[in-house]
Amino acid sequence: MNGLLRRAGGALGVPAVLFAGVVVAASLATTGPPSLERLAVGGLVNVVLVVGLYVFVGNSGVWSFGHMSFALIGGYVAGLLALPARLKGQLLPDAPALVRDLHSGPFVAVVVGGLAAAVVALVVAVPLSRIGGLSAGLATVSLLIAISAVAAQWQSVTRGQKGLSSIPTSTTMPVALAWVLVALLIAWTYQRSSYGIRLRASKSDEIAAAASGVSVPVQRGVAFVLSAFLTGIGGALFALQLGSINPDVFYLDYTFLIITMLVLGGAGSLTGAVAGSVAVSVLAEVLRRAEGGSLLGLPVPSRPGLADVVLGVVLVVMLLRRPGGLTGGRELRLPRRRGERHRPPTVIPDASEESALAGAVAGAGPEPRREDS
Template sequence: MNRLRGLGVPVALFLGVVVVALLSTTGPAAVERLAVTGLVNLVLVIGLYVFVGNSGVWSFGHMSFALVGGYVAGLLALAARLKDQLLPDAPELVRELTAPPFVAVLVGGLVAALVAAVVAVPLSRIGGLAAGLATVSLLIALSVVAAQWQSVTRGQKGLSSIPTSTTMWVALAWVLVALLSAWGYQRSSFGVRLRASKSDEVAASAAGISVSVQRGVAFVLSGFLTGIGGALFALQLGSINPDVFYLDATFLIITMLVLGGAASLTGAVTGSIVVSVLAEVLRRTEGGSLFGLDVPARPGLADVVLGVVLVMMLLRAPSGITGGRELGTPRRRNHARATVTGTGLEPISVAGAPSSPVPHREDRP
């Protein structure tokens, strides 16, 4: 019963997302397509949150897993006859192996998780700025591989003619999977141990917690969900190239997480919705239209405003819009301010989890 009651937060968040998504269907078809893109971005934000929100270690290269998931799903979704034309020099297995959309997305996430598992071995042993720089190196390396592996990825031209299958309902279904996965993880013994190390890594290690192992588990799950998001995007757009998940996408997803509140799942969802709406309004303004009115075109306005908003939020409310709290959690009087440097994300007391830095005896490994 306690576990069922504990699902109230992700279910409530999902219902809120469903309401926003359904409202978009009342407008033009273009608005609905943007809503689907917003849902895919939400999966990516949740994927990043699983690692960052629980470990307190920032990753600036998570879009590399989205790139892997997107290419794998795209290759599996392409018909064999099309791959013979587009990728004549690809290995026989790549040209002949096909899968339905659901399997393609799932395999894309699994391959991304496999890459994350390999990277997690050295990455989980470092933290702070060093970890962030290491993940950036991963993003650059995989982008270069995608741009140069002509026989499989077609280089800078990318994959095209991918059958599109990411609809509103498909995206919503995967958002629900991501929400339940992230919530279940942070309430599990793995999540509790990792959150304990966020406040005091030395004390957590002294309590018997293997911080590197816990970070590795979170990193792999995070890579899986991020790969799912990349796969959904490839099957929505119908094409993918090395630049799709690079610096612009990285900045957007991190902005969503920071503005909402990187220390809570509620913050991840809130930030994703707010930034998606704000970014669309700014893009329309860039093109000279705002709520049906003609305004002076301002190219580049969206990036500038989002950057300014991000800086102001870091200065005035580093814990984000939600203050690092989950839905329905009352504000604590001695609520410490969080930072986004090093491992300074604020620990959260979640239902069923200890609020102190060191877990209780029964939560120790």
């Protein structure tokens, strides 16, 4: 039993340390005014969204610019479920009876919001999983535009551009932390599973992975659906924190903010996803206050648009000087216990190593023998 617990602790060591770091950062925010705590909760929601995007992008190497459409779906579904039936009868008199009558607690609303996003992802994953590169990026942008247009025009259910309001708020600091832990565990378990290994092999060398017996479209589809589920949960948490949602919330601005977090932290590792989301959340808030004329408590000239300019410059400099992000695509390296065998840090292996590992997982057979010269 002790050996099993030690192995479990080692396997979950990275997400545990990452979660501890997030808890420390969030705890510091609780020592400030209530507004700072609300911003910290929003930062935790961003962590869930970035981790959700990482599950697909970080493991497949295919960039998606439309993942916020799943956050929009999750937010609307959770908001509709959280709204009391009496209030929905007033706000949505023309909605179907099923929409008006259904009501649930916040936990169920968040889970169902994630599942609704996963169902939509399952439908679109069939064509999207077969394309990559620029074509995949354009296709996901089209998905974001389409979902936003539906939300803006479906007056009877979403109230169009007015959006949903008066949603009971329930995303507190403990709730957000709990969902961050869930997202980290799901992402870490997936990337260490046989599905994650096969997908990462296709990321390094798609042709070699396919030759090793990996079905690249299937593996991308699995990651896409799981990623959409976590992103939908993030959108649901957002709606239940803000108390309202509209079609413009999760559009291009939020999309590029989440992508910036992932790129700056390092899209190749879960550690990078968490580090980037925390770092950019803090930097964006400092810049936002500077825009309003206050920098670290000191009065400064207000500069509207400063946050967007600085984040853009930081992103360009990072792409030029350190394309792998803050972590360089590496996971957190944990100290070894006394007597434990040496294990190399978790890094992204090269194409030949990943393809060979994927072939072994997929049952492609042993490596060919080397002939003596």
